[in-house]
Amino acid sequence: MRNSIKISTYTLLALLLLTGCQNKKAKQLVDMVIANASVIHLETGKIEIQDIYINGGRISALATAGSETNYNAETTVDASGKYVLPGFWDNHTHLRGGDSLIANNKNFLNLFIANGITTIRDAGGDLTSSVMEWKQEIADGNLVGPTIFTSGPKIDGPGATWAGSLEVENEHDITAALDSLEKLNVDFVKLYDSRISGEDYLQTIKEAEARKLITSGHMPFTVTLDETVDAGIDAIEHLYYIMKGCASNEVKITQKLKNKEIGFWQAMPALMDNYADSTAQNTFQKLKEQNVFVVPTLHIGKTLSYLDEVDHSNDVYLKYMGEGIIKTYKGRIDRALNATEKTRTDRKELDTFFGQLSKSLNDAGVSLLAGSDSGAYNSYTYPGVSLHEELKVMVENGIPPLEALRTSAPNGSKFLGKSANSGSIAEGKVADLVLLDANPLEAIENTKKIHAVLKGNMLFTKDQLTALLNTSEIN
Numbered sequence: 001m002r003n004s005i006k007i008s009t010y011t012l013l014a015l016l017l018l019t020g021c022q023n024k025k026a027k028q029l030v031d032m033v034i035a036n037a038s039v040i041h042l043e044t045g046k047i048e049i050q051d052i053y054i055n056g057g058r059i060s061a062l063a064t065a066g067s068e069t070n071y072n073a074e075t076t077v078d079a080s081g082k083y084v085l086p087g088f089w090d091n092h093t094h095l096r097g098g099d100s101l102i103a104n105n106k107n108f109l110n111l112f113i114a115n116g117i118t119t120i121r122d123a124g125g126d127l128t129s130s131v132m133e134w135k136q137e138i139a140d141g142n143l144v145g146p147t148i149f150t151s152g153p154k155i156d157g158p159g160a161t162w163a164g165s166l167e168v169e170n171e172h173d174i175t176a177a178l179d180s181l182e183k184l185n186v187d188f189v190k191l192y193d194s195r196i197s198g199e200d201y202l203q204t205i206k207e208a209e210a211r212k213l214i215t216s217g218h219m220p221f222t223v224t225l226d227e228t229v230d231a232g233i234d235a236i237e238h239l240y241y242i243m244k245g246c247a248s249n250e251v252k253i254t255q256k257l258k259n260k261e262i263g264f265w266q267a268m269p270a271l272m273d274n275y276a277d278s279t280a281q282n283t284f285q286k287l288k289e290q291n292v293f294v295v296p297t298l299h300i301g302k303t304l305s306y307l308d309e310v311d312h313s314n315d316v317y318l319k320y321m322g323e324g325i326i327k328t329y330k331g332r333i334d335r336a337l338n339a340t341e342k343t344r345t346d347r348k349e350l351d352t353f354f355g356q357l358s359k360s361l362n363d364a365g366v367s368l369l370a371g372s373d374s375g376a377y378n379s380y381t382y383p384g385v386s387l388h389e390e391l392k393v394m395v396e397n398g399i400p401p402l403e404a405l406r407t408s409a410p411n412g413s414k415f416l417g418k419s420a421n422s423g424s425i426a427e428g429k430v431a432d433l434v435l436l437d438a439n440p441l442e443a444i445e446n447t448k449k450i451h452a453v454l455k456g457n458m459l460f461t462k463d464q465l466t467a468l469l470n471t472s473e474i475n
Contacts, residue, residue, distance in 0.1 A: 027072045030055035031457055034433070036065045037079035039425055040441065042086065042410050045402045047441075052084070054431045057456030061427055077459065082451050083439050085405065086424055087118025087146075087432035089412035090387040092237060092295050092371025094378070095150075096125030097328060098163060101376055104322045106134065108375075109145030110468045111320055111384035113460060116450045118432035119147040119412065119422070121371070123216070123237065124154035124190040126164025132184070141458070144468070147432070149187040149416055151216075155204055157195030165192065174204050178211060187416060188234075191217030198222035198258075205231040214416065216295075221257040221264055224250055229286055235293040235369065235415060239301075239354045240268070242287075242294055242361065246280035247271040269346055272353050284364035293367045293415045296358040298393040300373040300381045305351040307336035307379065308344055317382035322474035329379035355397035362399050369415060370394070370407040388447050395444040402441055431456055 034052040039062070041048065053060040053071045063069045090112065095105045105127060112120060122131060131150050137143035155177050156165040166177040181189055189208045191201060198220050208215045209232035216235035219228050225245025228236070236242060244250050244267075253270055256262045262270075287294065303310075312318070318326065336344070362368055372386035387408070394404040409432075413423025422430045433454040438446035453460045460468070 027070050028055075028060075030060050030071050030073050032075045032077060032459070033071070033073035034077045034079045034084065034435070034454070037082060037084040037435070038439075040083055040085040040405075040439075041425060042402065042406050043424055045441070047083070047439075052425065052431075052433070054454070054457070057431055059425065059427055059429050059431050062425070075459075077452070079435055079451075081437075083436040083446075084425065084433055085436070085440070086409035086422070087434050087453065087455065088116050088387055088447070089119040089121070089370070089409045089423075090117050090146075090372050090374070090383075091121045091369040091408070091412045091415070092123050092297055092373050093120045093383060094125050094373070094375030095122050095127050095131050095148075096162070096164070097325065097376035098126060101324045101328075102127060102130050104325050104474070105130070105376070107320065107322070107472050107474065108383040109134065109138075109143070110472045111317075111382070112146045113144055113453060113455060114450075114465045114468045114472070115384035115388065116434035116447070116453050117146050117384060117387055118434070118453065118455050119149070119409070121188075121412065121416070122148055122150035123371075123373075124151045124162070124165075124192065125375070126153065126162070128152045128164070128184065141456070144455075144458070146455075147422075151188050151190035152181055152184045152186040154190045154192040154217075155181075155196070156192040157197060157200065159195050160192065161194035162192065168196065168200050168204065170200070171203060174200060174207055177204070178208055178213070182211065182213070188214035188216055190237075191215065191233075193218035193220040196220055198227075202227060202231045205233050208232075216293075219244075221267060222254060224254055225283060226286070229290050229292055233292060235295060236287075237295045237371075238297050239294070239357055240264075242283070243268075243271055243275065243353070243357060245283040246276065246357070247274040248276040248279050249274040250279075265343075268350055272350060275353075280360065281364065284361060284366055287361075287366045288364065291367070293369050293411065294361055295369045295371045296354065296361075296394070297371055297373045297390070298355060298358060298397070299386055299389040300378055301351050301354055302393060303380050304332060304336065304378075305347045307333055308339070312380045315380060315382070317385060320469070320472045320474060321382070325376050328376040331377065332379040355393065358394060359398040362394075362403060367411050367414070368394075368399075368407040369411050370404070385448075388445075391444050391447060401444045404444060405440060405447075 032054045039050045049065040135148040138145045153164045219241040374383040374386045413419040435452040437449040440446040
């Protein structure tokens with residue numbers, strides 16, 4: 001009897017040990033761990049010291065720094081004292097300028113990565129074939145550059161200002177234009193306002209929305225902002241059109257535009273002078289309820305408003321542009337230098353007003369998108385670094401750093417319906433990350449203090465980022 005109990009005890013111990021071994025999982029090997037990072041969770045503003053495990057270009061897990069996990073990493077990146085946040089999104093850029101500027105535009109891809117920008121939204125141009133090639137090569141890991149979301153060519157009216165635009169003047173044209181964009185598999189539809197009629201503009205939005213296509217754009221002044229929002233637009237590019245919707249005389253000004261009594265720029269002072277807080281609050285509420293995003297593009301507004309005063313001849317980024325791009329700056333420069341004193345003053349007053357308007361929109365809970373509007377023709381608004389300037393101008397106008405940062409990756413991913421995949425630091429998300437030497441919540445200028453950039457499974461150290469810039473210089 002005593003021997004039987006003894007055998008049973010040994011058997012039980014053996015079974016317990018075997019079960020324990022079976023339950024203890026073998027550690028999973030992953031590509032990389034970013035250890036001891038001060039992770040900024042932009043959705044909450046909370047900073048946690050964490051280890052970020054990455055495999056196959058995605059975040060496998062987040063863990064309290066130094067804690068035991070089921071992961072072993074082939075490479076360890078010590079991020080002690082570094083602040084980590086999602087790679088920046090520039091939500092309004094342009095890849096354009098014709099075949100002669102293809103190489104220059106491709107060169108911009110390095111500038112984006114060197115500035116921690118891991119995603120861009122290309123808001124219409126005339127290099128669609130090249131952009132689509134770059135987009136795929138980047139996705140395949142065969143080209144260094146940000147993830148590209150593109151509208152392809154813009155939609156406008158007959159005699160459109162921008163080369164490559166799809167020109168519409170009836171419902172048949174609208175259908176054909178949207179068919180072609182769907183065939184191109186664009187990420188959103190961009191509308192422009194230089195020649196399109198108000199009727200065709202609204203109809204284009206309605207048909208695009210019926211096809212479940214994301215829409216963004218300018219707005220012809222021959223329609224009201226309410227009409228545009230009611231048609232279903234998803235984002236308004238620039239603040240001219242928001243200002244129009246905040247003016248008590250919007251309907252009157254719209255009719256004058258329809259009658260061709262005044263032009264776009266002549267309408268500006270009248271609209272700004274008739275800004276009404278009650279009208280504005282109703283407009284903000286409607287934008288918020290309809291989930292319409294707004295892209296302020298403050299930095300380019302400031303840059304263009306002061307072309308008559310600021311000497312850009314020694315700008316560091318000119319060496320990355322090349323003569324072809326620099327030549328495209330001439331039109332805006334000449335217009336600024338040849339403008340009347342009143343026009344120059346009006347433009348500067350409008351710039352100041354737009355800064356205040358952006359803060360009012362943010363205070364009201366309207367979703368903003370940080371976008372630089374960088375690219376050919378937009379004088380001295382340089383790809384890459386201009387996104388940091390946009391965030392800086394937002395903060396200068398009273399938007400808190402945390403909320404300004406949300407206008408980049410978090411809001412950009414939400415606008416394009418990609419937030420399940422990107423825009424924050426969480427398990428399963430794409431591992432597009434930027435490591436900073438200082439806390440951007442304390443000073444927004446710290447977004448420029450880049451220690452390293454992770455684009456999926458490609459890590460760029462500070463030295464490698466400097467090398468990217470050096471190889472981007474155009475003689």
